[in-house]
Amino acid sequence: MNVEIAGLRNGKGVVRLCMTSRVDAFPACKKGTSMTASVAASKAGVRYTFENVPTGTYAIAVFHDENSNGKMDKLMAMPTEGFAFSENPPMRPRAPTFDEAHFSVSGEVHESLKIHYIL
Numbered sequence: 001m002n003v004e005i006a007g008l009r010n011g012k013g014v015v016r017l018c019m020t021s022r023v024d025a026f027p028a029c030k031k032g033t034s035m036t037a038s039v040a041a042s043k044a045g046v047r048y049t050f051e052n053v054p055t056g057t058y059a060i061a062v063f064h065d066e067n068s069n070g071k072m073d074k075l076m077a078m079p080t081e082g083f084a085f086s087e088n089p090p091m092r093p094r095a096p097t098f099d100e101a102h103f104s105v106s107g108e109v110h111e112s113l114k115i116h117y118i119l
Contacts, residue, residue, distance in 0.1 A: 001050040001105055005062055005084060007115040008045065013066040014038045015046045019058050023098040027061035027085065041066070053109075059101040060086035064115055075119060084113035091116060 005015055017037045018029035025033035035053070039046050041064060063072050064082035073080045086103055089096040103111065 001053040002110045003048045004112045005046040008043050008064055011041050011043045013041050013068045015041050016065050017062050019050055019060045021056045021058050026059045026098045027095045053105050055106045057102050057104055059098050078118050080119045082115040082117045084115045086111050088114055
């Protein structure tokens with residue numbers, strides 16, 4: 001399962017990825033319910049491969065942790081760091097649901113995500 005992430009505004013920090021098949025774990029990436037990874041940020045983009053992903057339905061949540069503090073920073077409930085979701089659902093004043101971001105895995109799959117920044 002290959003993931004490509006484009007649109008980072010800088011190469012600071014890391015990009016944190018979370019892939020889950022559980023509706024109740026998306027997009028918060030609840031511990032023990034998801035496959036996670038951290039990759040060094042690069043303005044040129046980031047690629048990551050989740051290995052040995054079983055056939056199923058999944059959704060991916062990503063954020064650009066520019067200060068590497070392990071959390072999505074916010075200002076008055078608005079994210080100050082970049083974020084992306086599988087299937088690149090349209091921007092709304094809320095995170096997408098699992099149904100809006102899910103995709104099927106059966107064999108080799110490639111997901112291209114575009115990071116969005118609000119602030």
